[in-house]
Each structure stands twice: as structure tokens, then as C-alpha cells.
Amino acid sequence: FRNNSDAYLLIQTRTDDKWLYVTLYGTKPTWTVSVDGPYTSNIVKADTKVIKQYTPKLAKGREVWVETAEDGLDVTVNRTVRQGDQVIDKDSIFTRFRPERNVILIGTGGAPAPPEEISPQ
Numbered sequence: 001f002r003n004n005s006d007a008y009l010l011i012q013t014r015t016d017d018k019w020l021y022v023t024l025y026g027t028k029p030t031w032t033v034s035v036d037g038p039y040t041s042n043i044v045k046a047d048t049k050v051i052k053q054y055t056p057k058l059a060k061g062r063e064v065w066v067e068t069a070e071d072g073l074d075v076t077v078n079r080t081v082r083q084g085d086q087v088i089d090k091d092s093i094f095t096r097f098r099p100e101r102n103v104i105l106i107g108t109g110g111a112p113a114p115p116e117e118i119s120p121q
Contacts, residue, residue, distance in 0.1 A: 005029055031088065037077040044072035046099040058107025065104050072099035 003009050007027035014021050046069035058064065074096050081089035 031081050031083045034080050034082070035077060036080070037075075039076045040073050041076070042072075042074040042096075044099045046071050046101065048102060050102045050104060052104055052106055054106050054108050056108050056110045058105060058109070060107050060109030062107040063104055064107075065102075067100050067103035069102045070097075070100040072097050 003026075005027065010025040012023045012025065048069045074094065077093045079089075079091050079093065080087060
């Protein structure tokens, strides 16, 4: 984003096990912003089959889940900026999320990966 005000902004962030939080501090602008959505569409079901990938980078037999199956979808959020009663900016933010897979890494402890499996990149 671009700070189009005449004042400085402080951006403060934090995370927990699932979310990223962003807080903006600054001088209150003379405009107002409204958000409509999110609207989801085009849901693509995830394949829940477990994909095993072997890697010499983990101890032999150690298993680490690196991806969990989640459906893909499109998300749209509409944003409107008003100065008093006048709309001064309006945009639509679109994001497409591809479906995710169930992927588990299995350590080979330095041994080469079995040929029938796909090695991680």
C-alpha cells in the first residue's frame, strides 16, 4: 500500500499459531474506508490423499507434515473510500487460492530416496 497522507505511520505486527495481525497507527485521515466481503466463489475441493516424499535431510524414519489438504477458492473484497459523501476511490481485491495437498516428509537419514516416491525440491 502507499501512505498517501502527510503523516507518518507506525506498522506493528504479531503472530500466533495460526494468524498474522497487523496494526497501523497514525493520524486519523479525513476520509473513511468501508469494506464489503469477503465473498468466496469457485471452490475447488482438495485431494485428501496423503503424498509421501522422502528426504535425506531428515533422520531416518522421522515424519514431518509439511502441508495439509485445504480447498482452493477465489476471494473478493470490495473497498470504498469516501471523503464526506463523495466516493473518491473504489476497488475490488481478488485473490485465488489453489487447493493444498496432504504432504508428509519421511527421513531417509542420508540414504537416497526410494525411486517410486517424489523427492522434495
